[in-house]
Amino acid sequence: xxxxxxxxFLPLAAMANALQSxxxxxxxADQRTAAQRWADLAKAEAPSFRRxxxxxxxxxxxxxxxxxxxxxxxxxxxxxxxxxxxDKDHKEMVADAEDGSRIDLxxxxxxxxxxxxxxxxxxxxxxxxxxDKGSWEYNLVLRWIQGGAKLDVAETGEFDRLxxxxxxxxxxxxxxxxxxxxxxxxxxxxxxxxTQLTRFRTNDDSVADVSAxxxxxxxxxxxxxxxxxxxxxxxxxxxxxxxxxxxxxxFPKVPTRTKVDxxxxxxxxxAGIVPSEICTDSEFLRRVSLDLAATLPGPxxxxxxLADKSPDKRAKKVEELLKSPGYSAWWTTLMCDFSGNTxxxxxxxxxxxxxxxxxxxWYDWIQKRITDNxxxxxxxxxxxxxxxxSTPEQGYEDFAKEMASYFRVENRADFASRPDMPYFxxxxxxxxxxxxxxxxxxxFLGVRIECAExxxxxxxxxxxxxxxxxxxxxxxxxxxxxxxxxxxxxATLTKELQEKLGYDRxxxxxxxxxxxxxxxxxxxxxxxxxxxxxxxxxxxxxxxSEKDLARLKQKNPTFDGRxxxxxxxxxxxxxxxxxxxxxxPLMEWLRGKDxxxxxxxxxxxxxxxxxxxxxxxPADDMNLANPPSNKELMDFLAAGFVKSGYDMKWLHRTIVxxxxxxxxxxxxxxxxxxxxxxxxxxxxxxxAEMVFDSIAMATASASGQARFVADVDNRAIGPNATISGKTxxxxxxxxxxxxxxxxxxxCDCERSSDPTLLQTIYTRNDPSLLALLDSSKRxxxxxxxxxxxxxxxxxxxxxxxxxxxxSEAGKQRVQQTLxxxxxxxxxxxxxxxxxxxxxxxxxxxxxxxxxxELVSAIxxxxxxxxxxxxxxxxxxxxxxxxxxxxARAKADLGAAATPVDGVRELLWAMLNTRxxxxxx
Numbered sequence: 001x002x003x004x005x006x007x008x009f010l011p012l013a014a015m016a017n018a019l020q021s022x023x024x025x026x027x028x029a030d031q032r033t034a035a036q037r038w039a040d041l042a043k044a045e046a047p048s049f050r051r052x053x054x055x056x057x058x059x060x061x062x063x064x065x066x067x068x069x070x071x072x073x074x075x076x077x078x079x080x081x082x083x084x085x086x087d088k089d090h091k092e093m094v095a096d097a098e099d100g101s102r103i104d105l106x107x108x109x110x111x112x113x114x115x116x117x118x119x120x121x122x123x124x125x126x127x128x129x130x131x132d133k134g135s136w137e138y139n140l141v142l143r144w145i146q147g148g149a150k151l152d153v154a155e156t157g158e159f160d161r162l163x164x165x166x167x168x169x170x171x172x173x174x175x176x177x178x179x180x181x182x183x184x185x186x187x188x189x190x191x192x193x194x195t196q197l198t199r200f201r202t203n204d205d206s207v208a209d210v211s212a213x214x215x216x217x218x219x220x221x222x223x224x225x226x227x228x229x230x231x232x233x234x235x236x237x238x239x240x241x242x243x244x245x246x247x248x249x250x251f252p253k254v255p256t257r258t259k260v261d262x263x264x265x266x267x268x269x270x271a272g273i274v275p276s277e278i279c280t281d282s283e284f285l286r287r288v289s290l291d292l293a294a295t296l297p298g299p300x301x302x303x304x305x306l307a308d309k310s311p312d313k314r315a316k317k318v319e320e321l322l323k324s325p326g327y328s329a330w331w332t333t334l335m336c337d338f339s340g341n342t343x344x345x346x347x348x349x350x351x352x353x354x355x356x357x358x359x360x361x362w363y364d365w366i367q368k369r370i371t372d373n374x375x376x377x378x379x380x381x382x383x384x385x386x387x388x389x390s391t392p393e394q395g396y397e398d399f400a401k402e403m404a405s406y407f408r409v410e411n412r413a414d415f416a417s418r419p420d421m422p423y424f425x426x427x428x429x430x431x432x433x434x435x436x437x438x439x440x441x442x443x444f445l446g447v448r449i450e451c452a453e454x455x456x457x458x459x460x461x462x463x464x465x466x467x468x469x470x471x472x473x474x475x476x477x478x479x480x481x482x483x484x485x486x487x488x489x490x491a492t493l494t495k496e497l498q499e500k501l502g503y504d505r506x507x508x509x510x511x512x513x514x515x516x517x518x519x520x521x522x523x524x525x526x527x528x529x530x531x532x533x534x535x536x537x538x539x540x541x542x543x544x545s546e547k548d549l550a551r552l553k554q555k556n557p558t559f560d561g562r563x564x565x566x567x568x569x570x571x572x573x574x575x576x577x578x579x580x581x582x583x584x585p586l587m588e589w590l591r592g593k594d595x596x597x598x599x600x601x602x603x604x605x606x607x608x609x610x611x612x613x614x615x616x617x618p619a620d621d622m623n624l625a626n627p628p629s630n631k632e633l634m635d636f637l638a639a640g641f642v643k644s645g646y647d648m649k650w651l652h653r654t655i656v657x658x659x660x661x662x663x664x665x666x667x668x669x670x671x672x673x674x675x676x677x678x679x680x681x682x683x684x685x686x687x688a689e690m691v692f693d694s695i696a697m698a699t700a701s702a703s704g705q706a707r708f709v710a711d712v713d714n715r716a717i718g719p720n721a722t723i724s725g726k727t728x729x730x731x732x733x734x735x736x737x738x739x740x741x742x743x744x745x746x747c748d749c750e751r752s753s754d755p756t757l758l759q760t761i762y763t764r765n766d767p768s769l770l771a772l773l774d775s776s777k778r779x780x781x782x783x784x785x786x787x788x789x790x791x792x793x794x795x796x797x798x799x800x801x802x803x804x805x806x807s808e809a810g811k812q813r814v815q816q817t818l819x820x821x822x823x824x825x826x827x828x829x830x831x832x833x834x835x836x837x838x839x840x841x842x843x844x845x846x847x848x849x850x851x852x853e854l855v856s857a858i859x860x861x862x863x864x865x866x867x868x869x870x871x872x873x874x875x876x877x878x879x880x881x882x883x884x885x886x887a888r889a890k891a892d893l894g895a896a897a898t899p900v901d902g903v904r905e906l907l908w909a910m911l912n913t914r915x916x917x918x919x920x
Contacts, residue, residue: 029183029191029192030191030192031193032192032193033193033195033196034052034056034136034193034194034195034196034197035196037136038137038139038143039136039139040139041134041142044139044140045143046144047140047141047143047144047147048152048156049086049090049144049149049151049152049153050153050156051184051186051231052140052144052197053141053144054083054086054231055083055194055198055230055231056137056140056197057079057089058082058083058199058229059196059198059212060117060131062079062117062130063079063080063081063082063083063089064081065081067127074127075126077092077102078092079092082229084232084464085463086151086153090149090151093113093149094149104145105148108142108145108146109142111145113141114138114141114145117129118131118132118133136196156186156188157186157187157188158187159184159187159231159233160185162183162184162185162228162230162233162234162235163182163184163191164180164181164182164183164228164235164237165180165183166178166180166237168237168238168239169208169216169237169238170240170241170270171208171218171239171240171241172241174219174220175217175218176217176218176241177215177216177217177218178216179214179215179216180195180200180210180214180215180216180226180228180237181195182228182230182235184231184233195213195214196213196214197230198214198229199228199229199230200212200214200226200228200229201226201227201229201625202224202225202239203226203236203625203626204224205219206219206220206222207219207222207223207224207239207241208226208239208241214228216239218239218241221241221673222240222241222673223238223240223241223629223676223677224238224239224240225237225239225627226239227624229625232463234624235624236625236627238627240270242270242271242272242273243271243273243670243671243673243674244272244273244274244670245272246273247270248269251272251274252274254268254274256659257658258654258658258659259636260633260636260637260654260658260660260661261658261659261660263630263633264630264633264677264678264679266632267629267630267632267633267677268671271677272670273670273674273677273679274669274670274671274679275663275668275671275679275680276663276667276668276671276679276680276681277663277664277666278659278664279663279665279681280664280879281305281313282302282305282306283664283920284314284662285297285301285302285305285878286877286878286919287681288314288317288318288321288656289321289878290690290694290919291609291610291656291919292324292326292327292330292656293324293327293330294326294330294333294687294689294717295326295693295708295709296693296697296878297878298706298709298874298875299874299875302878302879303874306880314657314662315657318653318656318657322649322652322653324709325709325710325711326712326717328367328370329367329712329715329717329718330689331648332363332366332370333689333717334609335366336363336366337741337743338442338443338748339366339424339443340424340427340430340439340443340744341359341363341366341423342359342427342742343355343356343358343359344742345427345428345429345743346358346359346362346426346427346428351514351515351518352515352518352519352522352528353515358423358426359423360719360720361406361415361423362421362423362424363719364416364719365382367416367719368416368417369382370648373647375645375646375648376648377590377591377646378646380587380598381420382419382420382421383421383424384424384440384444384583384587384590385420385581385583385584385587386420386421386424386425386533387420387422387532387533387534387535387581388530388532388533388534389532389534390418390419392580395486396484396486396490396493397486397487397488400488400493400528400529400530403528403530404522404525404526404527404528405525407522407523408522408523408525409523410525422532424439424443425477425533426479426533429744433471433472433474434467434471436471436474436477437449437467437470437471437473437474439746440474440586441470441746442746442747444590444598444601445597445598445601445622446597446602446604446620446621446622447620447621447623448620448623448746448747449467449470472582473582473583473585473586474582474583475582476535476536476537477534477535477536477582477583478534478535478536479532479533479534480532481531481532482534490529490530490532493528493529494529497518497528497529498514501517520829523829535580535581535582537580593642597622599638599639599641599646600616600634600638601622602641602648603615603634603637603638604616604619604622604628604634605619605620606648606655607619607637608748610655610661611661611678611682612682612684613676613682615628615629615634615637616628616634617629617676618748618749619748620748620749629676630678637654637655660678663678663680663681664680664681665680665681665683665920666680667680668680681920683918684918684920685753685917685918685919686738686917686919687738687740687753688716688734688735688736688738688739688740688751689716689717689721689735690716690717690919691917692716692734692735692738693715693716693717694916695769695772696708696715696716696772697875698876698907698911698916699772699784699911701781701782701783701785701786702783702786703848703849704782704783704849707845721735734762734766734768737758738759738762739751739752739753739754763911763912763917769911773907773908774904781849783875784900784903784904787868787900787903790863791863791898791899791900804851807843807847807850808843808847810843811843811847814836814839814840817836818836821836863899865893865899866886869881869889869890869893869903872889872903872906872907872910873885873910875907875910876910876911876913876915876916877910877915889906
């Protein structure tokens, strides 16, 4: 036994000795403040350029955008913005040092970088006094100059991290203060107090303010973060003053059914915020139906849900919605928002104007995967790693044949069944490598790195070098005609077709006729020239020839001749010569267990859809200075999303089945001002697509509502509206009025939920809305017209039978016309085929509608207008009217010319209520 214990002990002892040895190598932390270290010039140590001088100038504001960090600098003196380019800043400071200028090595006290900011010797400084002569700041800079003004970046080594105490500040009352202490950790083991060399910022100065020395002052109730910036470190510190006395043991007992609830309530307990009660069944049904499936619940659905006494009816409704067409259509629409699917930016580089078709294929490709619940990482991989050719071995001719199969009229192949979707890289606004880098970061990481394209990111760790190294991944990704040795390629096929069809590109003769013939060939499925997304073979960038460098300079005028090794954001450098596709290591990184963005980005965007704001807000601006309002919640959801295999439905279920999602919008005294801790439901204006679809559904006939739920093709959340903005009964004007995004920018802010005067005018008297009210264009006959017919003797059984016979005869005529056209032509033109098939579909709907009216007419009973009043409320706000609302509505119906006219006015009024226009 002793021998066994000895064997077990020896490895532990060796480990302890190793740890002690590592601790011994690590230098002891320097606890002295900068003021203590440089207050006495005679005893002052030699400062480091990177660790002390540059941070001092940054904290003093010298390298800010209003001063020498501006694009053109100030007074001929330019520093890198926020002080990140140490070589550049050193050169600027020591220019002409031998002759005495900004730095005078012979007479250090005459140096302009001392006399200007201290206003010494009568100097004037546009930036005013930044520190006093003889102060520790002055001494620090003077001591550096006296030591030779050296650039010591190589000797300093890399920055590791910041450590801040306290890690969290919870104040007891307004006016209280707390001092932050910042310790910098360097990878060489050195640790020092850099509090007085650190820049501080408050994220909400109404809650707390912070001085230049890190003294935090509480101003009023609420919670925010104080952010510390030093070197490449950005560190947020939570700061709060509880909203009430209900904290810790005084916090009321709040059930936490799920882990989400537990983590949210933990934060509320600390912040003194008592959450709202659970919402009513009708509020939940309307909220979750809109959020998950962008579809209002129908009147019968509301009645059935309210009557259901099952304890798990809410969870069952969630499962039902996750299987609905509306779910896949709505979340496809959102994914198209995030990824930038817009026909305005898509083309094929030639004479085939297929923008709309490409956009529709993009939508269909995503929708199939949302419907199948494909893991999110696989869906993303199909976009990130996509090229136009199905396999690396596929030749151009086979590629062209495959593309033809997606556009031919007869036996058209299903583009959505392709394993990948290349159109993300085909857009006109992602042609340059930097544009690709920005689009990739926004879409898949939820990160805005635009600032780092020109200078250090003001709120994150990214420098311009980081951006260029990240951009290097996308330089080999191209769209156009590939230069190959293949017998058939884009150029040869284009030339052959132009000669065959008699088109001279230079003279532009017969261009319209040429395009028309290409269109006919396209519909017939013939081989045509296609440009493509492809990846250039990897090269060793260090071995680029002068010719290659000149070509890169011509392609990108901002190219400065430096060649960057690709580097993952916050990760390692990657040698692309090891990978046939540079996006391969990027996708591996996205899926890596330690990736700080990929899973969180989708989790945060999904959360923002359900709550009106993200755990990080804005939802697509995840940076170190913009931390989550509840870090534990974000970490739990992101880790769970990854563990589930990136199961999107797991994420939806986890969120909407929580009490946190199901809380009422009605506030408590302590949470009425809370907008970021999810203590109550935030009232949210409906997105543009939901506004239009909800109006259409509220005004549709009963049979029209059923078709509306089942068929999303012509809804505002469907593919046709996504492509053109046009739906039956609506247009792009309506969707634009209510804030539908154009999908041009790398910003979720393109989608607007701000109320405008135009929106009010639209719901009051826009012709398209009035048309839906009176006789739904989408359905042929709207609900009001259906009511009017049910009370009118004109719509007798005999007349309805005659109308149905007329519709059936019309359908036969259209079918015969289409058959005759097909017999005359080898291939019917797409627009003609769509025209006649659309007419047949409309006639089928009219026949079905007339049959339903006939059944109703046979069994017609007097209309129960009390029930109709209830139906108006169920159709619009998804709840029965209150007693007072019912009484007033009944009085209005009685005062109208006819009861149906009264119902129309009531429905119009309800469509104009705030309750209808918001999700709550």
